[in-house]
Each structure stands twice: as C-alpha cells, then as structure tokens.
Amino acid sequence: MRQYDAIFIGAGQAGPFLAARMAENGLKVALIERKFLGGTCVNAGCMPTKTLVASARAAYVARRTDDFGVKIGGEVSVDMSVVRKRAQTVTMDARKGLIDWLGGLENLSIIYGHARFVAADTVVVNGSELTAPRIFINVGARPVIPTFPGIEDVDYLTSTSILEMDTLPRHLAVIGGSYIGLEFAQMYRRFGSEVTVIERGARLAPREDEDISSAIRDIFAGEGIAVHTGVSEISFSRKGEDILLNADGMSRDVSHVLVATGRRPNTDDLGLETAGVETDARGYIQVNDRLETNVPGIWALGDCNGRGAFTHTSYNDFEIVAANLLDADDRKVSSRVPAYALYIDPPAWTGRDDRKGSPRDGTKRRCVQPHHVQGRPRKGTQRNAGIHEGCGGCRHQGNPGSHDSWY
Numbered sequence: 001m002r003q004y005d006a007i008f009i010g011a012g013q014a015g016p017f018l019a020a021r022m023a024e025n026g027l028k029v030a031l032i033e034r035k036f037l038g039g040t041c042v043n044a045g046c047m048p049t050k051t052l053v054a055s056a057r058a059a060y061v062a063r064r065t066d067d068f069g070v071k072i073g074g075e076v077s078v079d080m081s082v083v084r085k086r087a088q089t090v091t092m093d094a095r096k097g098l099i100d101w102l103g104g105l106e107n108l109s110i111i112y113g114h115a116r117f118v119a120a121d122t123v124v125v126n127g128s129e130l131t132a133p134r135i136f137i138n139v140g141a142r143p144v145i146p147t148f149p150g151i152e153d154v155d156y157l158t159s160t161s162i163l164e165m166d167t168l169p170r171h172l173a174v175i176g177g178s179y180i181g182l183e184f185a186q187m188y189r190r191f192g193s194e195v196t197v198i199e200r201g202a203r204l205a206p207r208e209d210e211d212i213s214s215a216i217r218d219i220f221a222g223e224g225i226a227v228h229t230g231v232s233e234i235s236f237s238r239k240g241e242d243i244l245l246n247a248d249g250m251s252r253d254v255s256h257v258l259v260a261t262g263r264r265p266n267t268d269d270l271g272l273e274t275a276g277v278e279t280d281a282r283g284y285i286q287v288n289d290r291l292e293t294n295v296p297g298i299w300a301l302g303d304c305n306g307r308g309a310f311t312h313t314s315y316n317d318f319e320i321v322a323a324n325l326l327d328a329d330d331r332k333v334s335s336r337v338p339a340y341a342l343y344i345d346p347p348a349w350t351g352r353d354d355r356k357g358s359p360r361d362g363t364k365r366r367c368v369q370p371h372h373v374q375g376r377p378r379k380g381t382q383r384n385a386g387i388h389e390g391c392g393g394c395r396h397q398g399n400p401g402s403h404d405s406w407y
C-alpha cells in the first residue's frame with residue numbers, strides 16, 4: 001500500500017491546481033487521471049469547441065465580406081481537416097503545458113488509470129492500493145444518451161466524438177437545443193452543413209429568459225438553421241447510408257446525428273458507496289459550503305458536485321478549498337457570483353441581476369450582445385451599425401437599469 005498526504009481522483013480544472021499547491025507546500029501528492037490531464041475543458045470541451053467556433057465565424061465573415069465592401073471573389077469553402085487540426089493543436093499545446101508543469105513538480109506523482117474507492121481513505125488504481133488522509137474527487141461529467149427508439153441502430157455523435165470528424169456532414173441533426181447543442185448547430189451551419197435542431201422544451205435554451213430564447217431563434221433563422229421545439233417523440237432508423245429522424249411526425253433524412261441532451265457526473269464507477277460518500281438521485285456528490293462531502297477527509301470539486309458546470313466554477317472550487325485548507329481564509333461556494341456565457345455568435349452571457357422582483361431571485365441577469373460592442377450600446381448606435389451584426393442586445397452594463405434595450 002502506497003501512502004500519500006493527499007490523493008486526487010481526476011485531473012480536470014480543479015484537482016491539478018490544488019494538487020500543485022499542496023505539493024509546493026511539501027505534501028506528498030498523487031494525481032490520478034484515467035485519460036488526459038486537463039479533463040473535459042482542455043480535451044473535449046471549452047478549448048477545442050471555442051477554436052471551432054472561431055473557425056466557423058471566420059467562414060461566416062468571409063461569406064459576408066461584400067457587406068463591408070471587401071471583395072475576395074469565389075466561393076468560400078471550409079477544409080474540415082485543417083479546422084480539426086487547428087483545434088487539436090490548441091488542445092495538445094494545453095495538455096503538454098500541464099504535463100510539463102505537473103510532471104516537473106517535486107512531491108507530485110501523476111498516475112494514469114481509473115481510481116476506485118476500496119475504503120474511505122484508500123483507492124485502487126491499476127491493481128495497486130493508495131491511501132491518504134485527504135482525498136479530493138474531481139471526476140467531471142460525461143454526455144447523457146437518452147433511450148430514444150432506434151438510437152442504438154445509428155452511429156450517433158456526442159460532443160466528444162464530433163470533435164474527431166474531419167469531413168463536413170451533409171445534414172446534421174442536433175438533438176438538444178441548449179448550450180452545447182446550440183454551439184455545434186451554429187458552428188456546423190457556418191461550416192456549410194444543413195442543420196436541424198430538435199428541442200424537447202417549448203423553446204431553445206429553455207433555462208434562459210424567453211427573450212433570450214427568441215433572440216437565439218431569430219439569429220438561427222437568419223442563418224438558415226431549422227429549429228423544432230416542443231418535440232416529445234424522437235426516434236431514429238437507418239435509411240441506406242442516411243439516418244431517418246422522426247420527431248413528432250416530422251421525418252428528415254439526415255447524414256449525422258449529434259446527441260446533446262445534457263451531462264451526468266462520472267460518479268457511478270468510483271466505489272462511492274464503499275467509502276460512504278452520499279450523492280443525490282442524479283449522482284452528484286453532496287457537498288457543504290466548503291465542498292466537503294459527508295465523509296470527513298473527502299472533498300468533491302468541479303462538475304461532479306453539481307454546484308457548477310463550467311471551467312471557471314471548477315477552478316473556483318479549487319480556490320475555495322485552497323483558501324480553507326492552505327491559507328486559513330474562510331471561503332464558501334455560496335459566496336460565488338454565478339456568471340457564464342453561451343458561445344453562439346454573438347455570445348449570450350449571464351451576469352448579476354439587480355432587478356427588483358426579478359424571476360431570478362435577484363441573483364442573475366441575462367444579456368445577449370456581440371462581445372465587441374460591450375461599451376455603451378444603444379439602439380441604432382453607429383458602433384453597432386458599423387459592426388453590421390444586425391442582432392444582439394444588452395440589458396445590463398454594471399449600472400442597473402441604465403441600458404435596457406435591444407439593438
């Protein structure tokens with residue numbers, strides 16, 4: 001049995017940074033990762049997708065240069081193998097940076113393999129037992145695949161497998177009209193695919209305010225993306241090389257299907273029951289305000305604790321635990337100000353809501369606007385007209401109530 005001061009399960013956006021802080025403080029640390037350092041964000045999430053969004057935007061702007069008086073001539077086409085390579089390079093550079101940094105730290109051992117609890121203070125990896133008085137779980141989440149009739153008969157894509165594609169789908173059906181589905185839908189439309197979005201809820205981005213959903217729908221309509229909302233029955237069957245999608249009686253021959261219907265925590269194969277760690281009905285590890293689980297000596301950070309679903313919330317979990325354990329500073333997850341973005345173009349982002357009587361409990365406020373007009377936008381301003389985006393809106397620029405218009 002190998003003895004450590006701290007064990008980290010999963011090297012996502014919280015664990016590596018806390019592991020490094022502890023190692024720098026002279027503690028002997030094991031960082032266990034079953035796939036790639038950096039987790040979802042670096043390898044299958046933010047980094048590759050935002051790189052693809054940037055490629056898609058370049059294609060979109062290139063097709064509209066005439067609007068700006070710029071002539072490039074000829075048809076704009078997209079080389080998906082170059083697009084994919086560019087995204088892979090960003091991922092590989094980030095991953096290499098982590099390998100070099102963490103691999104060079106004294107007191108920190110990186111162990112590749114799947115970790116599972118065999119006791120509250122012990123995990124097994126690659127057949128070896130490791131024990132520590134402190135164990136930090138940072139195992140992230142993975143895509144959920146609902147049991148749609150026929151789904152097993154077709155080669156559906158997830159947000160991870162679609163990143164491996166280096167050809168352009170003729171027609172991509174995106175099942176799920178929320179954050180991840182919307183990003184891929186607009187991106188592939190801009191690459192040149194026909195795109196159909198199917199959403200079970202009554203509107204796109206159902207967790208956002210209604211005006212945001214309808215702004216997204218307008219943006220998508222303007223780009224020629226077909227959207228079907230309020231769909232209750234979805235099924236698939238093979239049709240030669242194609243896939244026949246049925247959605248509430250509507251049928252479409254599509255070449256590819258992306259299932260983007262949510263994510264679930266990677267907590268079902270961790271042996272949590274052996275350690276006595278409590279989860280909720282969906283598998284999220286229950287934590288208190290300091291991210292401690294119900295078992296003394298075990299913490300849960302990042303997406304797997306259900307208190308956030310972003311890189312910055314996972315990283316902030318690291319900051320909270322580091323402050324409490326290493327800096328004698330009392331930090332709590334309940335003090336976090338929620339903020340996030342939806343990376344369609346223009347991006348939709350959410351910050352604080354100071355409106356009285358807001359349906360968001362006075363905690364959040366919704367905004368949609370192109371990033372490059374974050375100054376003092378007003379309807380019909382020259383700045384907006386000059387950028388010629390023609391859509392977007394803004395309600396809050398730090399001064400509650402001062403800007404409340406769409407433009």
Ligand SMILES: Cc1cc2nc3c(=O)[nH]c(=O)nc-3n(C[C@H](O)[C@H](O)[C@H](O)COP(=O)(O)OP(=O)(O)OC[C@H]3O[C@@H](n4cnc5c(N)ncnc54)[C@H](O)[C@@H]3O)c2cc1C
Pocket residue numbers: 009010011012013014015032033034035036037038039040041042044045046047049050113114115116138139140141159180266269270301302303304308309310311312314343
């Ligand atoms: C397509 C997509 C786009 C996204 N875009 C954004 C964005 O633009 N901005 C943003 O803020 N967030 C984005 N996210 C979300 C973001 O990627 C995650 O919130 C973030 O990566 C969560 O970090 P984490 O530390 O909780 O876990 P993860 O980054 O998921 O890392 C968990 C790690 O644990 C490992 N692991 C799991 N189980 C075990 C085990 N038993 N033993 C050993 N290792 C294990 C996994 O292999 C993984 O490497 C996106 C996600 C997706 C899917």
